Structures are given as C-alpha cells and as structure tokens.
Amino acid sequence: MPVTLEGQLVVAISSRALFDFEEENHVFEQGDDRAYMQLQLDRLEEPAKPGVAFSLVRKLLAFNDADAQRVEVVILSRNDPVSGMRVFRSAQHYGLPIQRGSFTRGQPPWRYLKPLNANLFLSAHLSDVRAALDAGVPAAQVYPHSALASEAHPNEVRIAFDGDAVLFSDEAERVFQAQGLSAFQQHERDKASQPLLAGPFKPLLAALHRLQQEGTPAMRIRTALVTARSAPAHERAIRTLMNWNIEVDEAMFLGGLPKGEFLREFEPDFFFDDQTGHIESAAKHVPAGHVASGVSNS
Structure with missing residues (x-):
C-alpha cells in the first residue's frame, strides 16, 4: 500500500x-x-x-x-x-x-x-x-523570543486561541474597527443566535477536537478561547462553537484587558492571535504566534 x-x-x-x-x-x-x-x-x-x-x-x-x-x-x-x-x-x-x-x-x-x-x-x-x-x-x-512553555503539564497539550479573525471570521472585528465598541456590542447582540463564519484556525480546532476524541490515556488536550470580547458579545462566540459541535475547555472574555497575564496562568504550549499587540503581551509569558489574517492585517 x-x-x-x-x-x-x-x-x-x-x-x-x-x-x-x-x-x-x-x-x-x-x-x-x-x-x-x-x-x-x-x-x-x-x-x-x-x-x-x-x-x-x-x-x-x-x-x-x-x-x-x-x-x-x-x-x-x-x-x-x-x-x-x-x-x-x-x-x-x-x-x-x-x-x-x-x-x-x-x-x-x-x-x-x-x-x-x-x-x-x-x-x-x-x-x-x-x-x-x-x-x-x-x-x-x-515570535522566536517568546517565553518557553511551562513544564507543569507534561501529559496535557494546552493551546489558546483568540476568537475574531482566528477561530472566527473577522466580520465582527470589522464592525468594531469601523464603528466602535457600542456598534460592535449591538451588532453581536442582534446576531447572537447567528453563528459566525469560520476563521482560518477553525480547521485546526476541529482537528484537535478529533484527536482528543480518538485519544490516548497518556496525553490529552486542553483548549482555551482568550478574547477581548465581553458580555453581551460573549454569547455569539459560545453559540458558534456549539453550532460547530466543538467544545473548548476554558473561555476568557476579557473586555480589552491585556491577555498576557491571563495566559501566564493558563500556561499554554502555544497561543494564537491576529493582533501583534496581543502577541507581544503574551510572548512575555508564553509561546505565541501571529496569525496574519483579517482586517487588522490587511
């Protein structure tokens, strides 16, 4: 064969x-x-x-x-x-x-x-x-000068993802950049039941989900959504993942707070984000990579 x-x-x-x-x-x-x-x-x-x-x-x-x-x-x-x-x-x-x-x-x-x-x-x-x-x-x-991953979780792959323009499309991010926070919140409130389109990393999250289900007793996967969104814009993100039949283990809706220190506590083996500012904040604490997609990178 x-x-x-x-x-x-x-x-x-x-x-x-x-x-x-x-x-x-x-x-x-x-x-x-x-x-x-x-x-x-x-x-x-x-x-x-x-x-x-x-x-x-x-x-x-x-x-x-x-x-x-x-x-x-x-x-x-x-x-x-x-x-x-x-x-x-x-x-x-x-x-x-x-x-x-x-x-x-x-x-x-x-x-x-x-x-x-x-x-x-x-x-x-x-x-x-x-x-x-x-x-x-x-x-x-x-970012080659990122901090290296913690060794505290030898039997667990920990991966953290930003939402908009990474797991999800940049639809909502475009509204935010063009019209501001209030318009973004209203847009997401109005469309809470309408799933976001897939972003560039949705296929990877789906593949990790399959790997976790196939599994092995020696290793497991823990995923986190780490986003600048806050309530009420949280609901559309959660409902989108539910629509995809994909679960994440943790979700952090930070409302614009710097992500780095939260990621330091989660201790991922890698973090993905589309905005260089978030990556620079994260890289002080964890391995990080820039997803050069969406309106922030056009």
Whole structure:
C-alpha cells in the first residue's frame, strides 16, 4: 500500500520555530549563506536548544503509540540541506520522531503544505505565513523570543486561541474597527443566535477536537478561547462553537484587558492571535504566534 498521512494531524514547522537558531540566523541575515552553512556544519554534533514551539511539537508527538500514528510533524524550512542535517540530529537528540522534511535554501517552502495536507504551519517568516493562510492552511508567525512553555503539564497539550479573525471570521472585528465598541456590542447582540463564519484556525480546532476524541490515556488536550470580547458579545462566540459541535475547555472574555497575564496562568504550549499587540503581551509569558489574517492585517 502507498504511504499516506491521511487521517493524521499534520504539523509543518520551520527549523527556527522548533529550535533556537537565532544566533545562527544572525549570520544568515548578514547575507552570507555559505558562512551560515559552515557554522551549522561546525555545530553538527551540538544539539540546538529548544525553540518556541518545541513543547507543542513534543507533546503532540506523544499522541502516537504502538497502536496508532495520530500526529505527523514535518520540517518545512528555508534552511539548506546541509543545515538540515543538524535539524534532524537535534530532533533525534531530544527523542522527537521526526522523519520528513523539505529544505529549500532560502526559497519559500509553503508550497509544499498542500501535498502534506497540513493542519498547521509555524514559521518565523511572515511572508510564508501569509502565503499559507492565503492557501487555506492555518498558519502563524512564531515570535522566536517568546517565553518557553511551562513544564507543569507534561501529559496535557494546552493551546489558546483568540476568537475574531482566528477561530472566527473577522466580520465582527470589522464592525468594531469601523464603528466602535457600542456598534460592535449591538451588532453581536442582534446576531447572537447567528453563528459566525469560520476563521482560518477553525480547521485546526476541529482537528484537535478529533484527536482528543480518538485519544490516548497518556496525553490529552486542553483548549482555551482568550478574547477581548465581553458580555453581551460573549454569547455569539459560545453559540458558534456549539453550532460547530466543538467544545473548548476554558473561555476568557476579557473586555480589552491585556491577555498576557491571563495566559501566564493558563500556561499554554502555544497561543494564537491576529493582533501583534496581543502577541507581544503574551510572548512575555508564553509561546505565541501571529496569525496574519483579517482586517487588522490587511
């Protein structure tokens, strides 16, 4: 039978999202890719330090066991193939069973997302993230200097999502930006029973929900909706999730309060938001990624 990833949660991730290659990347950005390649080759036997999405990847891979391969992680990197050796060596050092990767030596790698049927793409390159989102793949630009994930929940993948323009469409956000808070609240009150359209990360939330249901006793998933919405605009968000038959474990309706300290207490392995201000607040406390979609990023 042909090899297939059908039915698996597929995460495509760049080398800088998985490992801390910021020192090496500084050499690369100076425009000398030969010096960068040599540096990576010189450090071949030196495992890279964990990066911002390391905890998320390690925990998702723990859903695999002898009975089922539920998660596939693929490296999709602008690195060159020589530097790719160090990426695979580092993954092996940490016991991450990552077998597949594409290394494009500076060219955009997002075009390989469709053959992978990827459910998520994490990259430090904003242009690749935008292209992936345009292609219909949930994608986020990682902030490499984000705080690393807490180690307090080794058997639980914790993921937090913003609502509008991430899980949901940016319909309500457009009203808010054009007409202000009062108009937004009235709009959402009037449409409380009308589900919001899906945003770019609804497919990922649905895939995580399926993974949780298939499950394994060793690992579980805990999700949170962390939104600037407040009552009465909370109801439409909750009813939309009910309409999708998808549950989240926690919902925080913060009414514009900074999200960072609330996320610090939730301790996610990753947080997704469409607004850079929220990501900068979150990144002081937790791993965070910018979803470059919706009216705030147009």
